[in-house]
Amino acid sequence: MQLQPGERSILAYFTNEADALNAVTQLKSLGITDARVDRISNYTRMGGTAVPTSIASLTTASNNPEDYRSFGPLLAASPVVSGYAHNGTGGFTHMIALVTDDTQSESVLQVLKNNGAQV
Known part of the structure; x- marks a missing residue:
């Protein structure tokens, strides 16, 4: 632009x-x-849904082979997942x-x- x-x-x-x-409401006025x-966020959206941020949801299997399942262990290792860090x-x-x-x-x-x- x-x-x-x-x-x-x-x-x-x-x-x-x-x-x-x-x-935004005040700006519109x-x-x-x-x-x-x-x-x-550090985490992108995949397949139209937000990438979950809990350990369980990041590491569990899914029926969709094209989802983020293969990245589960890497995502689960993020300090954000534990709740001790902000989203980066x-x-x-x-x-x-x-x-x-x-x-x-x-x-x-x-x-x-x-x-x-x-x-």
């Missing part, structure tokens, strides 16, 4: 979904229509990416920060 003159891109990271969704919440993204689980014009950037940043974002 190429930003136009006077535009600014902003990435905001949140530790929980509720704060991120609240920020400012006229920002293209803000959305995305979940971020610094504790941030959700992200908002948006583009705004320079005239609104300060108010957008204030909304994000008031909702606990790391910008």
Whole structure:
């Protein structure tokens, strides 16, 4: 994407979904229509379902030979599975990416920060 003159891109990271969704609601009241919440994680989605994060679900067999079963032992070795570590993204689980014009950037940043974002 190429930003136009006077535009600014902003990435905001949140530790929980509720704060991120609240920020999007407030941004929409400012006229920002293209803000959305995305979940971020070290683990990708496979086959349309999220990769599970419990030891049992990571190491048990499945009837689908094309699933993540062969990666089970590697995924189960992650410190995240034990609950003693964050998901590897610094504790941030959700992200908002948006583009705004320079005239609104300060108010957008204030909304994000008031909702606990790391910008």
